[in-house]
Amino acid sequence: MNYSAGTYDIAVVGAGHAGIEAALAAARMGSRVLCLCTCLDAVGNMPCNPSIGGTAKGQLVREIDALGGEMGRAADRTAIQFRMLNRGKGPAVFSPRAQNDRAAYRSVMKSALENCPNLLLRQGEAAEVLLDDAGAVCAVRLTSGAVFSAKAVVLCTGTFLGGRIFMGDVVRDMGPDGLMAANELTGSLRALGLSIRRFKTGTPPRIAAGSVDLSALEPQDGDENPQGFSFYSGVRPRNSVRCYMTYTNERTHEIIRGALDRSPLFTGVIDGVGPRYCPSIEDKVVRFADKERHQLFLEPCGEHSGELYLQGLSTSLPEDVQVAMVRTIRGLEHAEIMRPGYAIEYDCIDPLCLDARLAVKAVPGLFAAGQLCGSSGYEEAAAQGLIAGINAHLFVRGELPFTLTRMDGYIGTLIDDLVTKGTNEPYRMMTSRSEYRLICRQDNADLRLMEKGLALGLVSPERAEKAQQKARLTELELKRLQKTIAPPSQAVNDFLASHKTSPLALRGASLLELLRRPELSYDALAAIDPGRPDIPSDVAEQVEIAVKYEGYIRRQERDIADMQRMESRTLPEGIDYLSMTLLRTEARQKLDRIRPRTLGQAGRISGVSPADVAALMVILSQMEEKHEL
Amino acid sequence: MDTIAACSGGALPAAIGIVRLSGPDAGPIIEKIFSSKDENPITKKKTYHLYYGKLLSQSGKTLDLCLAAFYRAPHSYTGEDMAEIFCHGSPAVVEGALRHAYALGARPAGPGEFTRRAFLNGKLGLVEAEAVADMLDAQTEQEALNAAAQLDGAIGTPLRALRGELTGLCAHFYAVCDYPDEDIDPFEYSRASETLLRAGQQLRALCAGFERGSLLKSGFPVAVVGLPNAGKSSLFNALAGSDRAIVTSEAGTTRDVLEQPVALAGGRVLLLDTAGIRTPEGEAERIGVERALQAAQRARAALWVFDGSQPLSGDPEALPEALRGKPCAAVVSKNDLPPAFDPSELEDRFDAVFSLSSKTGEGLDALCSWLSGLIPPAGEVLVTSPRQAALLRRALDSVDAALASAQAGMTADAFLLDVEQAVRFLGEVTGEDVSQDVVKDIFSRFCVGK
Structure with missing residues (x-):
């Protein structure tokens, strides 16, 4: 029986990576928040990799941290190995990545929610979003009959919504990790006019550590002196475990090929669209048939866990096939599977129905984040959760929205891609998606975003001050390098010769000029820089990047200025695209559906060609002339 | 889109006058203006075939005996339904036919509007659309041959291939970075340099060709x-x-x-x-x-x-x-x-x-x-549009800058920004990627909305 269970400002549905950030952000900003989760033991669960960060995802985590989110801190605290990926490929693609203790991460996150004022963590399955007479969100009903009043609802349903798992011909309606699926809410979302789609993802088997011959495998250790994700938190990640590398081989592939008729991915049982960039092993074997082997990693699921996650072997093949194929792999000849891999299919919405706040345009008060919006990955989910939570709070307070643009960084790019271009497969963040990546780096997320986090009340003044201090010190050191002249002395020229770079002739050179030379690093220059002040390593890093990449950084700044011009041409809200006969039909329909805020956003919509943008500009200027705008 | 009509032949009087229609109503209009000999509507006959019949005035009188063709979308020059009437080139006949078409809802076509529609409907790339303008301006056989080769993709096609190669270079780097766990062939700087060197040579040749091409055009x-x-x-x-x-x-x-x-x-x-x-x-x-x-x-x-x-x-x-x-x-x-x-x-x-x-x-x-x-013989197909040449020059500068950075030991995340810029410039040449500036250009040249 339905009963009135309480009144909140905001109800967050789900306590995965998106739900956690949404609930914490809204509560910390002052809203009264209810956070629902179908199983309180699964708060902050990592049903796939026991890992946070990675290429482009590491950037997201640092941005989340700079805005006052929780993920970076929790990941640092529960890290059991930490590495900076893509070292040597340039600062734009450096990406921090941690192996995490799953159990510790869950408990750290659960306690963060439990200890947050204004927030109640509550077990329960949402069944229906209720609207008031004006068509705005007013409550959420649980399957138990509890009805919680709320002015805003943030949906973060992950893979639980309509979840169905596949292991060969074994199919079960359930969520990840043996948890229950949430089956009632989809009907309510359909009734609200949202179109529902099916996406799928998958996970590899977990192997019993004791059954693996680790001595046959190449170990992979964490970085010395890792810095972590979180800025100025005082927590340094630890390295307490090793990962191991191995490979599939021709025998593995034979077994896979022989079992394709039992893979639901190939027999057509799965309708959901899977991610191209995170393919299952059967996908890889079929699509890259000429590849003799595929790289695999064994990643510990925790410091004291006996489970090894077999990265790279995601599969939906039947259990007996999984056992057979795993045992063809070097080091895994006697491996025992503890948890078999599986594919999971789930309900999600078309993100084109959202705006940059991650609000459902047609339903005031309804927000969405994470896999429900078509993304994949913990970090993508957390980033959206943070933005949706902040905006749910601002919506409830009647305040102006908080949105990030592509120029602000990866979070802005992620959301702009989702709500402007949409996605036909689970969307993963990649460095190649950010056109301003030389400016939007992981090392300067604090400089880019902490000010905003401070203004929102999510970042403490003490942390924001540290970011300002970093910026000040960087400026000072750059000025000092410019003013400090290395003389054309024997000592200086010997130093230059030892670094295989040309000597100074008659005139001296500033240290700034010398640092521009590819052969010289900031550290190396210390030898001819007796007056160098003692500056923190993160400042030295900023200085070095600013000097080495100055030309490119300037260019990106110009690109950003260009972009801002297009972004500053806002499009009137009620504009009638369907009657614009100058536009092609597809463009008219897309513009009508997505209703971009700016001309810049209009140009990024797939199906809107440059010629359409041209025509749109003409129409706008004609309307302006006729004073219709 | 509305339906447009114009006399597409030269100045009248002439031996033949051509009346062209394009747009969703081209079919219904041609059915009323043109009555084929067997009295079956031309739109029900074969597309791309000429039929003999009567050209009718607004009052239903026979203006002329002529040939007409109907081209069904999307297989037409503009990509829309189109019709062409080949009548005697007297001003009275052509104008009578046009008046009838206007009375039936067509409107006079603006300058270049058929070509603009072809561009908007994806029938022509920008290079090809510009070639149409060149073709119309051609006064010598050499110019006409060059324009025809451009229209046929002689410049657009290799440029698209070059653009693809540079895009591939960027894609390879990002694949290596974005999939650190997959063992993808490493991104080798020496091979990147080779690709850039080759691209530079190709672009340099095209830029030099413009100088010869502009001689061809200006004389x-x-x-x-x-x-x-x-x-x-x-x-x-x-x-x-x-x-x-x-x-x-x-x-x-x-x-x-x-x-x-x-x-x-x-x-x-x-x-x-x-x-x-x-x-x-x-x-x-x-x-x-x-x-x-x-x-x-x-x-x-x-x-x-x-x-x-x-x-x-x-x-x-x-x-x-x-x-x-x-x-x-x-x-x-x-x-x-x-x-x-x-x-x-x-x-x-x-x-x-x-x-x-x-x-x-x-x-x-x-x-x-x-x-x-x-006058030097053309031989190869030459770039003739100053717009294209300016973009090719900028693409070349970007490729050269990337190569210089790569050779100076700059990391690929930075010098590929130059390559991406070159890709954008090449995209603007072919119309696959168009910035605000080109958008303005498209404006002025096609007089949209005026």
Whole structure:
């Protein structure tokens, strides 16, 4: 029986990576928040990799941290190995990545929610979003009959919504990790006019550590002196475990090929669209048939866990096939599977129905984040959760929205891609998606975003001050390098010769000029820089990047200025695209559906060609002339 | 989209007039304007076939007996439903047909509108659309051949391939970075440099081709020089076939450089008529002389004009510095008057000597065929649009910058930004990627909405 269970400002549905950030952000900003989760033991669960960060995802985590989110801190605290990926490929693609203790991460996150004022963590399955007479969100009903009043609802349903798992011909309606699926809410979302789609993802088997011959495998250790994700938190990640590398081989592939008729991915049982960039092993074997082997990693699921996650072997093949194929792999000849891999299919919405706040345009008060919006990955989910939570709070307070643009960084790019271009497969963040990546780096997320986090009340003044201090010190050191002249002395020229770079002739050179030379690093220059002040390593890093990449950084700044011009041409809200006969039909329909805020956003919509943008500009200027705008 | 109609033939009257319709109502309109012989509507007949029938006026009277064709979307020039009527080229017939079409809801097409629609509907790339404009402007066979080859993708296709190669370079790097766990072939800087080097060469060749291509379009520049009153302007007018230069018998009348393209058999020549080179007597004349010298700088060849009715005076050695080493012919003018010297006296100092009369036209043909022979043959397909050339130049600069950075040890995350920029410029050439500037350009050229 339905009963009135309480009144909140905001109800967050789900306590995965998106739900956690949404609930914490809204509560910390002052809203009264209810956070629902179908199983309180699964708060902050990592049903796939026991890992946070990675290429482009590491950037997201640092941005989340700079805005006052929780993920970076929790990941640092529960890290059991930490590495900076893509070292040597340039600062734009450096990406921090941690192996995490799953159990510790869950408990750290659960306690963060439990200890947050204004927030109640509550077990329960949402069944229906209720609207008031004006068509705005007013409550959420649980399957138990509890009805919680709320002015805003943030949906973060992950893979639980309509979840169905596949292991060969074994199919079960359930969520990840043996948890229950949430089956009632989809009907309510359909009734609200949202179109529902099916996406799928998958996970590899977990192997019993004791059954693996680790001595046959190449170990992979964490970085010395890792810095972590979180800025100025005082927590340094630890390295307490090793990962191991191995490979599939021709025998593995034979077994896979022989079992394709039992893979639901190939027999057509799965309708959901899977991610191209995170393919299952059967996908890889079929699509890259000429590849003799595929790289695999064994990643510990925790410091004291006996489970090894077999990265790279995601599969939906039947259990007996999984056992057979795993045992063809070097080091895994006697491996025992503890948890078999599986594919999971789930309900999600078309993100084109959202705006940059991650609000459902047609339903005031309804927000969405994470896999429900078509993304994949913990970090993508957390980033959206943070933005949706902040905006749910601002919506409830009647305040102006908080949105990030592509120029602000990866979070802005992620959301702009989702709500402007949409996605036909689970969307993963990649460095190649950010056109301003030389400016939007992981090392300067604090400089880019902490000010905003401070203004929102999510970042403490003490942390924001540290970011300002970093910026000040960087400026000072750059000025000092410019003013400090290395003389054309024997000592200086010997130093230059030892670094295989040309000597100074008659005139001296500033240290700034010398640092521009590819052969010289900031550290190396210390030898001819007796007056160098003692500056923190993160400042030295900023200085070095600013000097080495100055030309490119300037260019990106110009690109950003260009972009801002297009972004500053806002499009009137009620504009009638369907009657614009100058536009092609597809463009008219897309513009009508997505209703971009700016001309810049209009140009990024797939199906809107440059010629359409041209025509749109003409129409706008004609309307302006006729004073219709 | 509304339906547009226009006379697509040349000026009337002519042997044939062409009325063209494009848009969703092209079918219903052609059915009413044109009644085929067997009285079945042309839209129900085969697409892309000519049918014979009656052209009807608004009042239903037969205007003409003619041929017509209907092209069903998307297989038409514009990508929309289209119809063409080939009637007798009388203004009354063509205008009658158009009036009827307008009465049925068509509107007059704006300049370039059929081509613009073809571009908007993805039937033509930008390079190809520009080639259409070139084709319409073509005055020589060489220009027409070049435009036709461009329309056929002779520039667009290799550019798209080059763009693909550069995009592939970027994609490889990002694949390596974005999938650190997959063992993808490592991104090798040496191979990246090779690709950039090759791309640079290709772009350099295209840019050089533009210089030749612009000669093709603007004409091979030839300076017409000589002492005052030698008959330069008369020669200029005779070659150009119009009275562009002011011709008087008073020395020093031509004070400006006049340019006149002249279509010859071998291609186009751009004649640069210069003020007489002499000691200037006034400010205006001084400027004229300076301009003449500048024109000589641009010229690839010169015609030195001598007055055949006057004894040889002045020093033909005083050829402007800028013209030395370039082909130079002596033109002995006014051979309709009694000769004052033997033209063959000039033979050892010039590449060729022509005796002619600008007044009667005698001897002009020989001069024209000498000029035709100077024009370099096209051979390859040349870039002719300044817009394309400017973008190719910028793409080349970006590729060169990337190569320099790569060789200076810059990381790929940075120098690939240059490559991505080159990809954008190439995309703008072909119309696959268009920035705001191009958008503005599209505006002005196609007069959208005016």
